[in-house]
Amino acid sequence: MTTAVSDTSTTTLLRFATAGSVDDGKSTLVGRLLHDSKSVLSDQLEAVSLASRNRGQDAPDLALLTDGLRAEREQGITIDVAYRYFATARRRFILADTPGHVQYTRNMVTGASTAELAIILVDARHGVVEQTRRHAAVAALLRVPHVVLAVNKMDLVDFAEPRFASIAEEFTSYALGLGVAEVTAIPISALGGDNVVEPSARMDWYGGPTVLEHLETVPVSHDLTGCPARFPVQYVIRPQSAEQPDYRGYAGQIASGILRVGEQVTVLPSGLTSTIEGIDALGREVDVAWAPQSVTLRLADDLDVSRGDLIAPSAAAPRTGRDIEATVCHVADRPLTVGARVLLKHATRTVKAIVGDIPSRLTLDDLSQHPAPGSLAANDIGRVVIRTAEPLPVDAYADSRRTGSFLLIDPADGTTLTAGMAGDAFAAHSAPARETSATDDEGWDF
Known part of the structure; x- marks a missing residue:
């Protein structure tokens, strides 16, 4: 695969996470992806080579590019979520390499919570195991729109197409049952680099994309402007100045949608309504602002608004x-x-x-x-x-x-x-499991 130098400031950004059972080769895949796409600095590669030699290995252990903690390197496992940033000529990437041990499944929630794509690895020898299903379930629950099944260690099953097809069919059926929208299965050998960045000559029966090619071309939409506007208030600005003695602004990041000057909005949970009188962004007034911009809203009415309130268009306010x-x-x-x-x-x-x-x-x-x-x-x-x-x-x-x-x-x-x-709606019933007074003995008012 040839690459050309381009201005990455104009390319799209893809956030993705990797997950898999223990020893499925996640860190090796990520290391191979970084190495073969020439996204590793020379000093990083030298540090990995030195650490590998200290462990008695002849070749650099590419898994060490993501296993950043000393405890991880000593145990040979991933413990924490390791984030890496890299770019190619076609796209910029933020990846999160998440742990494989069952007791660290919760860390995958952190890594996948903002991901548009999840790569779930499976050892070709073992197939779909409980942890594979758990990671698929987490990806489905977090509404990750794209899932890649990377069937790794194909070299240990003689690059057998029937083995790959069987695993891909089982996983795809399971993932679709969970509600995953799209599954792409790719046979790889992370250790040898097969189908990671370059197509594999040892699996000529596979005609699909490599891992990097899929990451570069999968459709990604960051457009949150089609959703109803939501503005969680982070801070109330009341500067004491002679130029603006009555200034009151509500600062925060627009979570979704578009806000416009003159639009009627509702402050929740109070339900008070007003009109957007002005929007300040980066020190200047604007007429329109959209997600995920950080702005300051000024309302026409003097309302009781504080941190934690949500400002939304009155016509599309949440329940x-x-x-x-x-x-x-x-x-x-x-x-x-x-x-x-x-x-x-x-x-x-x-x-x-x-x-x-x-x-x-x-x-x-x-x-x-x-x-x-x-x-x-x-x-x-x-x-x-x-x-x-x-x-x-x-x-x-x-x-x-x-x-x-x-x-x-x-x-x-x-x-x-x-x-x-x-869920899709608030519970239709109140929580009846225990009776609570208006204020219980610890001062919790319900």
């Missing part, structure tokens, strides 16, 4: 409520139980909440729902019903990743407990 039904991935070692007191962080707002019910837990083997599990352990995926102390304007995650997602946090020490994706 506001206190009962949220959602799919979650539990990421903490401490189980999530019915009745647990938590903090719920949504956009720029954090409120007290109680886990009212855990209706089901997903069984990855057959995609069945285990009813009423009572609790969720680390890495479990399940449905929860949450009652919040204050109403929240939460979109469905399918409509908006930004305003349809939330975190559950331990109020005692600030530990992140659970990553949540709101």
